[in-house]
Amino acid sequence: MSRVAVEHRGAYELVDVTGDVTGALDAAGRRAARSPIDYPTVGDWVVRSTEPRSDRRVAITEVLDRTSLLCRRAAGPRTRPQLVAANADTLAVVTTPTPAGSGSAADSAASDPAGHRIEWYLTAAFSGGARPVIVVNKIDTVSNVEHEATVDALRRRLGSAAADVPILATSALDGRGLDSLGALAGDGATVALSGPSGVGKSSLVNRLAGAEVMPVAPLSTDGRGRHTTVRRQLVPVGGPDGGTFVDTPGLQDLIPWSGDPGVGNQAGRLGAASGLAQAFPEITERARHCRFADCTHTVEPDCAVTAAVAAGELAAQRLSTYLELVSDMAGDRFGERSSPR
Ligand SMILES: Nc1nc2c(ncn2[C@@H]2O[C@H](COP(=O)(O)OP(=O)(O)OP(=O)(O)O)[C@@H](O)[C@H]2O)c(=O)[nH]1
Ligand SMILES: [Mg+2]
Ligand SMILES: [Zn+2]
Structure with a gap:
């Protein structure tokens, strides 16, 4: 088993018991890849060919299921x-x-x-x-x-x-x-x-x-x-x-990816909803009691979240942080949401 130590454009430095080699995803893997998530990345465990190809890279034939x-x-x-x-x-x-x-x-x-x-x-x-x-x-x-x-x-x-x-x-x-x-x-x-x-x-x-x-x-x-x-x-x-x-390189900003990360546990697939529920448990638990299932916790009547803020049970700052994060994850900052005309 080899592990991806460094990622270059289209090539990967792999470490394993035999030392360091450079690998590239094989043609079948490239054909099957639907998104960047399907490519190997730093930390991945991969299966590789033992013999280098003509470009002196080994072929990565499989990326093992990720734990995270x-x-x-x-x-x-x-x-x-x-x-x-x-x-x-x-x-x-x-x-x-x-x-x-x-x-x-x-x-x-x-x-x-x-x-x-x-x-x-x-x-x-x-x-x-x-x-x-x-x-x-x-x-x-x-x-x-x-x-x-x-x-x-x-x-x-x-x-x-x-x-x-x-x-x-x-x-x-x-x-x-x-x-x-x-x-x-x-x-x-x-x-x-x-x-x-x-x-x-x-x-x-x-x-x-x-x-x-x-x-x-x-x-x-x-x-x-x-x-x-x-x-x-x-x-x-x-x-x-x-x-x-x-x-990792320093980031200005890390906006969580809102799509399916393709990893899970016994309870099911992880992802943005599960991430928000763990990072903001006191908000997502209250949100289950809002009148509308798609409540945005801003202007709706019978919103359990804004009610908790009004009652002094939830810090207003905490809710505004949550709303800002949700909006960032939805891409509002980049103007991706098409506004109704
Ligand atoms: N006083 C002090 N200085 C530190 C400490 N850790 C890092 N530095 C200094 O902070 C500066 C930046 O450190 P780096 O390790 O390059 O920071 P980094 O987070 O890797 O930065 P990027 O690679 O740009 O993301 C250097 O001058 C370090 O010597 C610390 O614990 N105390
Ligand atoms: Mg650094
Ligand atoms: Zn609400």
Whole structure:
């Protein structure tokens, strides 16, 4: 069995016991592919030919069923999925702490200056069958009080979902919290890291691997990341537990893919509805009691969700975050919904 470590245009760097080879999907696989989801991606387990073809690539003859698929909506006007990683057990959403005095902690902790929103990542993880974990990195840059305030603000912001989302605090500089992060990849598990540019994803991976596997670069003068990592890459970490990390390029935005990720569990297929239900349990549970099955929780009468906000049982901010996410997933931001004329 081989695993896809790096993806190039039409070719894949594969790792297995015999070492590294480059592979390409065979003609039958290409013919059968209906969408980007049907192509191999980083983290996939594949079956390959032993002998290289004339172009010195081996043929990938089969992509094994995935246990999870992290998938985002590609930026731009066309509705298309973009794969982040396959078979990740955990999605580590990396963020940084909020120094005191930099605005309202409750708002800024969950959305960093680049505007990235933790709830989007959580929904993508849950939709695709990976367990989300939040990693607050660079805790060496703030006081303990500030770092605890960041974690508290995150928990408050995540509402009922907070119970299902562990929050780790790390420093790739002084090594704090790295054992907990490394432990997520114990027993041969795979942990994908995602988040905005410059939060220290590659620095964390390098620390865990004990080598400069991934390039790292300082922030630009305005404090933003420089998009140093340009490709997704599998990074095996040594140690008794084995385990694998997937480093990924920093994202402006991760909008969960609303289509079928093609993965499931005993309860059935996963996907956007299941992801939203896990990321916003207190909203989706109430929504079952709305008068209209297709209630948008905005203007409808007998809406159990807006009633909960009015009664002070549900934070208005939580509902507006949910509605914004649903609208992003529907592609409203790209003007895809045809407006009635
Ligand atoms: N003080 C401090 N600096 C850190 C820490 N982790 C990373 N950095 C610094 O932050 C900068 C960006 O780190 P990277 O690891 O390149 O960030 P990244 O998330 O991989 O960024 P992209 O690849 O652009 O997505 C570098 O200057 C790192 O040295 C940390 O825990 N503490
Ligand atoms: Mg990086
Ligand atoms: Zn409603």
